[in-house]
Amino acid sequence: MQRRDFLAKAALGATAVGLAACGKQEEPKAAAPAATPAAPAAPAVKGALPEVKWRLTSSFPKSLDTIFGGADVLANRVRAITGGKFDIRVFPGGEIVPGLQALDAVQQGTVECCHTCSYYYVGKDKTFGFGTAIPFGMNNRQMNAWIYYGGGQKLLDDFYSNYNVLSFAGGNTGVQMGGWFRNEVKTLKDVEGLKIRIAGLGGNVFAALGAVPQQIAGGDIYPALEKGTIDAAEWVGPYDDEKLGFYKVAKNYYYPGWWEPGPVIHFFVNKKEWDKLPKEYQEAFQAAAYEANVTMMAEYDHKNPAALAKLMQAGVKVREFSSEILKATAKAAQDLYADEAGKNPEFKKIYTEYDKYRRTQSAWFSLAERRMDGFLQTGK
Numbered sequence: 001m002q003r004r005d006f007l008a009k010a011a012l013g014a015t016a017v018g019l020a021a022c023g024k025q026e027e028p029k030a031a032a033p034a035a036t037p038a039a040p041a042a043p044a045v046k047g048a049l050p051e052v053k054w055r056l057t058s059s060f061p062k063s064l065d066t067i068f069g070g071a072d073v074l075a076n077r078v079r080a081i082t083g084g085k086f087d088i089r090v091f092p093g094g095e096i097v098p099g100l101q102a103l104d105a106v107q108q109g110t111v112e113c114c115h116t117c118s119y120y121y122v123g124k125d126k127t128f129g130f131g132t133a134i135p136f137g138m139n140n141r142q143m144n145a146w147i148y149y150g151g152g153q154k155l156l157d158d159f160y161s162n163y164n165v166l167s168f169a170g171g172n173t174g175v176q177m178g179g180w181f182r183n184e185v186k187t188l189k190d191v192e193g194l195k196i197r198i199a200g201l202g203g204n205v206f207a208a209l210g211a212v213p214q215q216i217a218g219g220d221i222y223p224a225l226e227k228g229t230i231d232a233a234e235w236v237g238p239y240d241d242e243k244l245g246f247y248k249v250a251k252n253y254y255y256p257g258w259w260e261p262g263p264v265i266h267f268f269v270n271k272k273e274w275d276k277l278p279k280e281y282q283e284a285f286q287a288a289a290y291e292a293n294v295t296m297m298a299e300y301d302h303k304n305p306a307a308l309a310k311l312m313q314a315g316v317k318v319r320e321f322s323s324e325i326l327k328a329t330a331k332a333a334q335d336l337y338a339d340e341a342g343k344n345p346e347f348k349k350i351y352t353e354y355d356k357y358r359r360t361q362s363a364w365f366s367l368a369e370r371r372m373d374g375f376l377q378t379g380k
Contacts, residue, residue: 059099059116070171071115077288099217119200135333139262168289171265171296176257179234180250197233202259208332238307
């Protein structure tokens with residue numbers, strides 16, 4: 001992106017008022033003084049940018065400073081770039097609308113924009129899953145490549161246009177943990193009847209294996225897990241999970257979060273409000289979204305190792321999903337995609353291109369990346 005001058009230079013002063021020259025006059029006889037001519041109004045400054053105030057509703061509580069903080073990164077950078085003229089005020093989930101209604105608020109024009117996860121809305125259309133993550137899909141770097149360079153942004157916005165919104169990648173957590181379980185889940189038998197809080201299409205996959213998935217906003221997960229309303233819950237990873245205290249009521253911490261290999265958090269903007277913005281403000285917003293996207297991932301990578309160490313010191317049992325469970329969930333995911341593509345043209349359109357891109361990325365990552373990471377992590 002080329003650097004732009006976001007603030008137009010102010011014009012220099014008002015035009016001077018000329019005075020009429022006086023000729024030779026006779027001595028006046030008690031004549032009334034001539035009226036002083038009124039100064040003309042200063043001309044409008046060309047190129048001056050307006051003051052714009054927007055509201056952004058987040059799906060996340062303010063206590064989750066990293067994921068919620070992505071919205072603050074955007075708002076602060078936009079203000080800095082525009083000299084405070086474009087002011088975006090950020091509201092935590094629940095202050096304007098409940099966290100899981102953020103997209104609806106933007107679509108209906110209640111607020112101009114939001115910060116949320118696309119896959120929270122798979123109940124409207126399973127195609128919403130692609131914007132954030134689908135089970136056994138692409139990781140953080142691969143999602144960025146697809147969105148920024150692989151045609152993903154256009155595919156997503158073509159779909160989101162049905163809901164009067166535009167999307168901007170605004171954060172990523174990296175591959176997530178598999179969640180907190182009261183009891184061990186060693187086999188598929190242990191999954192049957194399991195009440196689990198899970199977002200996106202991962203819930204559909206769990207349901208296919210006999211579990212009972214539930215969609216619960218982040219701030220409501222702990223009490224549900226504590227009271228036994230649910231048997232398990234997934235959220236993000238060590239840093240956020242430790243802050244929410246899940247380890248106090250469920251000690252089994254599973255990995256990997258196969259349903260979220262690289263989940264993107266999005267800024268959604270009301271299309272009509274976006275079109276009203278000066279081009280300079282649109283550019284400022286996009287630049288700030290880029291920053292939020294990159295810095296969130298870096299911050300999680302920085303914070304998660306220390307948080308995991310604290311959890312383990314608190315007695316948390318870190319456990320790996322068995323091959324039996326991973327193979328069964330992978331097959332269930334593929335069955336889900338084939339079924340949905342057969343009846344949902346919007347889903348099929350994106351899935352066809354997404355899966356083709358995923359395969360290309362996986363082939364590349366399986367070479368240098370896989371060998372290098374494997375050696376560094378195991379010494380073999």
